[in-house]
Amino acid sequence: MQRSILRDLLVLLGVFGLIWLAFSLFSYPEDPQLLSIEKEERLGEAYVDLILLNPMFREFENRQVDSAIRVIGDRLEGGLHDSEYNYRFVVFDSEMINAFTVPGGNILISTGLIGFCDTPEELASVMAHEMGHVEERHVLSRLVKELGIEILTSGDQYVIGEVTGLLTSTSFDRKQEEEADLFAAHLLEESAIEPRTLATLFRKLEEEMDNELMKHFEIISTHPNFRFRIREALSFKPAEDFEAKPIELDWEEIRGEL
Numbered sequence: 001m002q003r004s005i006l007r008d009l010l011v012l013l014g015v016f017g018l019i020w021l022a023f024s025l026f027s028y029p030e031d032p033q034l035l036s037i038e039k040e041e042r043l044g045e046a047y048v049d050l051i052l053l054n055p056m057f058r059e060f061e062n063r064q065v066d067s068a069i070r071v072i073g074d075r076l077e078g079g080l081h082d083s084e085y086n087y088r089f090v091v092f093d094s095e096m097i098n099a100f101t102v103p104g105g106n107i108l109i110s111t112g113l114i115g116f117c118d119t120p121e122e123l124a125s126v127m128a129h130e131m132g133h134v135e136e137r138h139v140l141s142r143l144v145k146e147l148g149i150e151i152l153t154s155g156d157q158y159v160i161g162e163v164t165g166l167l168t169s170t171s172f173d174r175k176q177e178e179e180a181d182l183f184a185a186h187l188l189e190e191s192a193i194e195p196r197t198l199a200t201l202f203r204k205l206e207e208e209m210d211n212e213l214m215k216h217f218e219i220i221s222t223h224p225n226f227r228f229r230i231r232e233a234l235s236f237k238p239a240e241d242f243e244a245k246p247i248e249l250d251w252e253e254i255r256g257e258l
């Protein structure tokens with residue numbers, strides 16, 4: 001037990017060192033949109049490592065679940081045409097229904113969310129929404145807005161703690177949510193997944209609004225406005241020759257692994 005605490009501490013120190021390096025080796029532009037993807041990815045990787053050390057976000061390591069997430073992630077990445085990000089999807093062990101993005105194309109997904117989704121397509125629609133926040137660089141803009149670029153890039157350990165807190169409870173504004181929804185609808189279509197799955201998901205979330213397990217879920221944390229979002233998702237018209245291809249996974253078996 002003590003040995004594992006010591007190991008965690010050493011890893012923590014190592015991660016702090018990495019973040020410090022990631023911050024200090026570069027100069028940063030005033031506008032977060034000008035930060036190179038490469039720098040964003042380095043920062044993101046260090047933050048993912050840090051978040052996974054938190055007992056609330058322990059990595060859930062299971063071969064079947066990992067490979068299912070990879071199947072869905074590959075399908076979605078195949079639908080992206082000119083992304084500069086190398087996506088990494090990480091499952092963490094939590095009954096909370098939750099998913100969030102960390103800079104650099106990192107998307108964290110809870111086991112609770114996987115259990116909540118009745119089909120792999122539903123999970124794909126959440127992942128596509130999160131990929132929208134990545135591609136539109138919403139996380140970085142949010143962090144800069146909350147903390148300012150100077151503080152954000154100081155590498156100070158208190159700042160790092162604050163950033164970690166913000167990343168795991170990020171809420172976006174209404175416009176960013178709508179952009180991510182629209183991005184998701186297009187991406188689902190390009191990935192041969194029915195875009196209206198997004199509406200199905202919103203309807204389910206609406207029914208569960210009082211569920212305590214859902215209170216950190218970023219998709220609904222600030223502006224749920226489900227009626228509007230359901231209407232938007234339903235009015236999205238895929239191309240006439242659109243044909244959905246089912247994601248071939250034994251979903252019940254995968255959920256059985258949770």
Ligand SMILES: [Zn+2]
Nearest residue numbers: 177180218219
């Ligand atoms: Zn969102």
